[in-house]
Amino acid sequence: MILIFLGPPGSGKGTQAKRLSERIRVPHISLGDILREEVRLETELGRRAKEHMNAGRLVPDEMTIELTRKRIRQEDCRSGFIIDGFPRSAAQADAFDRMLEEDKLKLNRVIYFNISEEAVVDRLSGRRSCRNCGAVYHVKFNSPKVPGKCDLCGGELFQRPDDKEEVIRKRFEVYEKQTRPLIEHYAKKGKLVEMDAAKPIEEVFHKLLNVLAFATAP
């Protein structure tokens, strides 16, 4: 099962990908998480990526294409994967098509999370992430039991540097220009499924399971 999760920042791709990955037992690959790990480790790539990420721009295609190529060729991806946040440009989509072709893999579906800019600003300004395990919360919509602490590991919750309103709006603008055209790319291939991402988390997940025909799986 190979799935792409496509949509604006804050549309809930990561939240749904984590859940689905646990349910269908295939890895969740988040390009944003991979890049943030490079930044944390202060690698050369991380140093170059950080500046773009904090400004709300895409990091250069050659970096994300290479990171993706390496990641999807790891052992745990043999029975499939959910890729969240890649591709985000025409060059990345072409490179991904070629990667799948080279490895004789078939893309099953592209799930498009459709949501407005205002809803995204509301969501991302309330997002909090765990410094320790990466779990994601929202101060209103998905709050932790104890404010500021992760339910899963007790780690400290923090706000991402790119979740300030001006950077959120820049990310949305970048999405509109560079990523939105991919909707047509995948619609033409007959792979696209659209979700109303403005619905509550449980409802979106339920719809996702229905779409993927996993609703009856244990």
Ligand code: AP5
């Ligand atoms: P990345 O980390 O991928 O950010 P993004 O795509 O902007 O997406 P987000 O993580 O912000 O949102 P999401 O859709 O996963 O929403 P989430 O589930 O967290 O990328 C960061 C940066 O890295 C990019 O800006 C770029 O610089 C770089 N980058 C990454 N990939 C790249 C690529 N391929 N090429 C170039 N550069 C790249 O949910 C958001 C909040 O809403 C949470 O608080 C959550 O609890 C809440 N929430 C989720 N669903 C719902 C719901 N249904 N109802 C109410 N609240 C909800």
